[in-house]
Amino acid sequence: MSEGLEAFVKWCNSRGYKFNGLEIVRPPGDCGHGIFVKQNFRAEDVMIQIPETEMITAGAVADLPRYSKILAQADNLLTPMEILTMFFCLEEIGESPWTPYLRVLPKSFDTPSYQKRDFDPKTLPLSVRSYWENQKKEIHSITNKLIKLCPEVDSERILWAWHVVNTRCIFVENSEHEMVDNTDGDTIAVIPFVDMLNHQPTSFQGIAKHERVNGTYVVRATRTVVEGSELFVCYGPHENARLLIEYGFTLKNNPYGKVFIPHDVLFTLARIAGIQVTREHERIIQEINLPSHLYATDEGPSWALRNNIRVLLLDHEQMKDAKWKAIIYSHDPIEDEVDELIEDKLKIIIRELRDGIAAKTQKISDDVKWMWEEQVLICDTALKSFEQDE
Numbered sequence: 028m029s030e031g032l033e034a035f036v037k038w039c040n041s042r043g044y045k046f047n048g049l050e051i052v053r054p055p056g057d058c059g060h061g062i063f064v065k066q067n068f069r070a071e072d073v074m075i076q077i078p079e080t081e082m083i084t085a086g087a088v089a090d091l092p093r094y095s096k097i098l099a100q101a102d103n104l105l106t107p108m109e110i111l112t113m114f115f116c117l118e119e120i121g122e123s124p125w126t127p128y129l130r131v132l133p134k135s136f137d138t139p140s141y142q143k144r145d146f147d148p149k150t151l152p153l154s155v156r157s158y159w160e161n162q163k164k165e166i167h168s169i170t171n172k173l174i175k176l177c178p179e180v181d182s183e184r185i186l187w188a189w190h191v192v193n194t195r196c197i198f199v200e201n202s203e204h205e206m207v208d209n210t211d212g213d214t215i216a217v218i219p220f221v222d223m224l225n226h227q228p229t230s231f232q233g234i235a236k237h238e239r240v241n242g243t244y245v246v247r248a249t250r251t252v253v254e255g256s257e258l259f260v261c262y263g264p265h266e267n268a269r270l271l272i273e274y275g276f277t278l279k280n281n282p283y284g285k286v287f288i289p290h291d292v293l294f295t296l297a298r299i300a301g302i303q304v305t306r307e308h309e310r311i312i313q314e315i316n317l318p319s320h321l322y323a324t325d326e327g328p329s330w331a332l333r334n335n336i337r338v339l340l341l342d343h344e345q346m347k348d349a350k351w352k353a354i355i356y357s358h359d360p361i362e363d364e365v366d367e368l369i370e371d372k373l374k375i376i377i378r379e380l381r382d383g384i385a386a387k388t389q390k391i392s393d394d395v396k397w398m399w400e401e402q403v404l405i406c407d408t409a410l411k412s413f414e415q416d417e
């Protein structure tokens with residue numbers, strides 16, 4: 028273990044962190060540090076236990092005299108993200124009580140934002156387009172605010188600090204705090220040690236939770252965890268483009284790969300497949316508001332997509348006087364004939380979608396081409412699922 032890690036573990040112990048049977052390791056590859064298991068654990072066993080007072084939340088930062096002074100000078104309340112970013116901007120190695128922790132934080136990030144790669148949103152798959160646009164807006168706005176409030180920091184430091192928070196924060200439900208703007212919620216915390224856990228979408232073994240009754244933040248085993256393995260948690264059902272933009276990495280065989288089909292695209296594809304889509308169909312689809320997705324698993328098109336096609340196949344009579352509700356929300360099995368028709372139309376729709384995406388892939392720049400190629404593969408997987416059914 029490096030000197031820095033040793034000092035960090037010592038610091039964690041001195042502050043009451045409990046993580047018997049675990050160690051922080053830097054495994055080969057470029058995923059930074061990770062937590063490895065030195066003994067077997069059974070399902071439900073507590074693996075990590077941290078006093079809740081150690082959670083770095085916006086409220087906890089706002090209670091520190093240095094920060095409450097700065098926050099009092101601001102024209103408006105700051106959001107949790109802004110306050111946490113300010114914290115990581117201003118805490119200095121050597122001066123800060125968090126020094127051993129600050130020393131083991133990454134020095135840089137592989138996200139497009141940190142690497143100064145600017146995607147044209149129009150070239151990104153729809154499923155991540157608004158995520159990318161919002162991320163850019165957020166970084167821009169935080170930079171402007173913090174530069175005014177803390178003249179000693181520059182935009183590079185703010186970009187680094189924002190990434191520390193964004194790649195490491197965890198969902199928690201914080202109590203209201205008078206110095207924190209919680210208009211859009213106050214649900215983030217950075218928790219040293221817990222933030223060393225890497226992401227695994229399907230076979231993760233840890234689940235993290237704030238247990239208020241015990242005054243602790245704990246990570247429990249979701250199943251048996253065997254000595255020698257890396258302990259993972261799941262950051263969320265994220266596809267690769269999102270993982271790259273948010274965290275700076277991608278996964279081989281990511282089961283959360285998905286193709287999002289917005290309603291207007293679905294209507295166009297349905298018309299190509301010979302469905303007579305009327306204004307009323309469009310209205311009902313908007314009312315039900317189920318997003319149409321294809322997923323990278325081999326289970327075929329999602330239930331929501333099938334359901335949307337079922338709506339588009341309703342005839343005029345079935346849509347009259349809201350009769351469609353009884354049909355669409357019924358728990359009865361779909362009649363074979365309708366089911367077959369949905370299947371036939373879906374095959375045409377997905378093939379059209381696939382060919383459209385493949386054509387786009389040819390014209391798109393190299394840095395985002397892989398995102399579209401992944402989408403083509405997902406369509407191919409969906410098309411293969413029909414062959415299995417035959």
Ligand SMILES: C[S@@+](CC[C@H](N)C(=O)[O-])C[C@H]1O[C@@H](n2cnc3c(N)ncnc32)[C@H](O)[C@@H]1O
Pocket residue numbers: 057058059060061131132133194195222223224225226227273274275276277
């Ligand atoms: C919450 S931190 C986890 C600890 C981090 N590895 C470290 O060294 O501090 C999240 C970051 O870890 C890395 N990471 C997490 N899971 C990964 C994975 N499965 N593959 C590659 N990198 C991963 C990414 O850099 C991500 O931004």
